[in-house]
Amino acid sequence: MKITKIEVLEAELSGQGGIASWHHVFARVHTDEGVTGLGEVGMAYGTGAQAAGPMVLALGQRFVLGHNAFSTESIWERMLRKSFWAEGGGPVVFGAMSALDAALWDIKGKALGLPVHRLLGADTPAPLRCYASQLQFDWAGETVNLVDPARYREAAVRAREEGYDCVKVDPLMIAPDGSRAARLRGILTPEQRKMLRARMEAVRDGIGPDADIILELHSFTSTAGALQAAETLKDLGILFMEEPTHYNGAHAHNRAARKSPVPVAAGERLYTRWGFLPYLEAGSIDMIQPDVGLVGGISEACKIAHLAHTFDVGVQAHVCGSPLATAIALQFEAAIPNFEIHEHHTYALKACNRDLFIEDLQPQGGRFHVPTAPGLGMTLAPEAERRMVTTFVELGD
Known part of the structure; x- marks a missing residue:
């Protein structure tokens, strides 16, 4: 099954649903047998997504076109070793590799009539536990920066009423005036x-008392501030403190983890097995x-999960993207032995996000049924695709 064409489809949605920065980059891979696959770069938020599309096309043209879509291992290793920059890494090159790899798994599943988690050797699991993520932006149809503690309580009540038994919140991110907090490094005042x-x-x-809370810090804090936060909140039953500090070196994080009175989670800005290994x-x-x-x-991702399994460490995929990102994460989480909990981001509730695909992936009662359609089981909505900017490379270019 020869790969003949690679498309990049970009959806600029910044400002919709109250989301400040929201730019999706999808890859669609075509084969000579008419089977196509979709993947997504995990850079929809923040700054830099626009750099990912050209990287998808560059990697695709040099290392993917003309090869067999079933050769995921060979293609991945070729991109890593022969692109030069992947040997050092970063979100743009690894994000592009991720989108292409997911698209190839989608093709394999469609060709064989199986969901990706079955291709990976796993039974379809019982519905996965998930949590309501980023309550500081409310838990509703529009993104709102919450200030008053009473509003945080209301958001938590809504999530609990929907059946979630775990929530995640960054209580420092929003300043008292409703803006994004400008300075969180150093000692907290x-x-x-x-x-x-x-x-x-x-x-x-x-x-209530019978549910979990994940403390999100987004790497905005320094080690000292993160430890202050953990100490201040340790009696509230914190399940994990997420991203206590930066990833520019492991020393600050490791120091925070050694001293923290609550468990620590991290990883959304680490890349490949080699990125996770020092922390493990x-x-x-x-x-x-x-x-x-x-x-x-x-x-x-599967190799990383199995690496963590050897250290007796669990896995929760970071998910902040389109419904396709949710589908990819669910297939991955269904296939690994050390899955813990699935992240359902408040952005996933917004109409601008849900309307991108025909399939609307939402949990029921705080649990997610893993899709069993072939491949990733996702279909771009025609109207949404018409609004996307499309570029491509194809065999023979």
Whole structure:
């Protein structure tokens, strides 16, 4: 099954649904047998997504076109070793590799009539536990920066009423004036600690005593501030403290993990097995959070999960993208032995996101049924695709 054409489809949705920065980059791979596959770069938010599309086409033209779509391992290794820049890594090159890899798995599943998790050797599991993510942006149809602790409580109540028994919230990200907090590095001030405590007490009150809370810090804090936050909130039953500090070196994170009174989760800005290994060896991550759209795709995410399994560490895929990103994560999580919990982001509730695909993937009662359609089981909505900007390379160019 020869790969004949690779498309990049980009959807600029920034500002819709209250989401400040939201730019999707999809890859669609075509074969000479008419079977196509979809993948997604995990860079929809933040800055840099626009760089990923050209990288998908560059990698695709040099290392993917003309090869057999079933040769995922050979293609992945070729992209890693022969692109030069993947040997050092980063989100653009690994995000592009991830999108291409996922698209190839989609093709394999469609060709064989099986969902990806079955191709990976797993039974279809019982519905997966998931959590309501990023409550500081509310849990509703529009993104709103929440300030008042009472609003945090309301968001937590809504999530609990929908059946979630776990939520995640960043109680420092939104400043008292409703803007994004400008300075969180260094030691937290008494005012910041008071705000942190009030918001998290409200969340605990909203979800009740029989549910979990993940403390999200987005790497905005320094080691000192993260440890202050953990100490301030340790009696509230925190399941994990996520991304206590930056990934520019393991030392700061490892120090935070050694001293933290609550378990630590991280991984959305780590790439490949080699990125995760130092943290696992140091024993400084209690749950890894690889983004399948950034770590190198389904092929590499599975290797990372099995690596973590040897260290007795669980996995929760980081998911902040389109419904396709959700589908990719679910297939991956269904196939690994150390799955813990699935992330359902508040952005996944927004109409601008849900309308991109015909399939609307939403959990029921805080649990996600893993799709069993062939491949990834996702279909771009025709109207949404018409609004996308499409570029491509094909065999013979």
